[in-house]
Amino acid sequence: MKEMKMGFLKRLSDSFTPKGAISKTAYVTLSAVAFLLIFLLWGIASYIIKVDQMFLPTPVKTVTTAFTMFTKGKFLLDIQMSVQRVLIGFLISSAVGIPLGILIGTYAPCSAFLEPMFSFVRYLPASAFIQLFILWIGIGEEAKVAIIIVGSFAQIILMVANNVRNVSGELIEVSYTLGVSKLEVLWKIILPKCLPDVIDTLRVVLGWAWTYIIVAEMVGASKGIGFMISQAGRQFWVDKIFVGIITIGFIGLFLDMLGLYLKRLLFPWNES
Numbered sequence: 001m002k003e004m005k006m007g008f009l010k011r012l013s014d015s016f017t018p019k020g021a022i023s024k025t026a027y028v029t030l031s032a033v034a035f036l037l038i039f040l041l042w043g044i045a046s047y048i049i050k051v052d053q054m055f056l057p058t059p060v061k062t063v064t065t066a067f068t069m070f071t072k073g074k075f076l077l078d079i080q081m082s083v084q085r086v087l088i089g090f091l092i093s094s095a096v097g098i099p100l101g102i103l104i105g106t107y108a109p110c111s112a113f114l115e116p117m118f119s120f121v122r123y124l125p126a127s128a129f130i131q132l133f134i135l136w137i138g139i140g141e142e143a144k145v146a147i148i149i150v151g152s153f154a155q156i157i158l159m160v161a162n163n164v165r166n167v168s169g170e171l172i173e174v175s176y177t178l179g180v181s182k183l184e185v186l187w188k189i190i191l192p193k194c195l196p197d198v199i200d201t202l203r204v205v206l207g208w209a210w211t212y213i214i215v216a217e218m219v220g221a222s223k224g225i226g227f228m229i230s231q232a233g234r235q236f237w238v239d240k241i242f243v244g245i246i247t248i249g250f251i252g253l254f255l256d257m258l259g260l261y262l263k264r265l266l267f268p269w270n271e272s
Contacts, residue, residue: 089148101160126151151212
């Protein structure tokens with residue numbers, strides 16, 4: 001028993017080493033504990049402290065409402081519309097932004113020509129364009145997708161450029177001494193090294209894209225999670241608001257885990 005305790009304490013100590021690792025079982029366990037802790041605090045606030053349900057619905061009420069919304073309402077259609085809008089806008093931003101980011105991070109003339117402009121665009125709030133896009137494009141799907149593009153495009157470009165710049169200069173210099181040409185350096189050295197980091201960048205920006213679409217749907221939409229949350233707020237249906245927010249969280253968690261899985265699948269060498 002004493003040896004087991006000492007072994008556990010050693011593993012615990014090793015896990016807190018900077019950039020240390022833990023087993024998958026421990027990772028899943030700790031993640032589950034974090035969610036359970038939040039649920040426990042929610043239950044304490046609802047059932048022991050007895051916060052007014054006008055401000056904080058109970059977990060049971062929220063689960064009951066979620067079941068009704070998923071089985072009898074149009075919430076599944078709202079989810080479908082929001083996911084569709086986010087993915088279309090995000091994929092367009094990524095398809096154009098990743099190549100531009102690679103060019104900016106790789107070639108100094110491209111950086112001088114493009115980076116200041118996109119640094120300016122990055123600070124323009126996407127929500128400020130909602131009314132303009134309604135005037136220019138209308139209240140159709142194009143306006144919602146445009147909001148995603150405005151909010152994501154410049155962020156992807158600049159973050160991908162930084163991913164490229166993080167490739168070691170020494171690695172590039174060594175490749176030159178081995179006879180690799182300037183063009184081959186981009187394809188054989190820079191891209192294989194930076195693309196795993198680009199996947200992480202896309203995971204981060206995809207989370208931001210969800211905030212943009214929810215705001216857009218609150219202003220000019222008749223379907224979507226943001227529209228549902230807006231309608232529920234007007235009727236003081238706080239439980240429905242909670243269901244919408246939690247649903248977005250789970251969708252985001254799924255997409256994030258999917259991105260992590262694709263990173264490991266496409267770039268297995270990066271794990272080492």
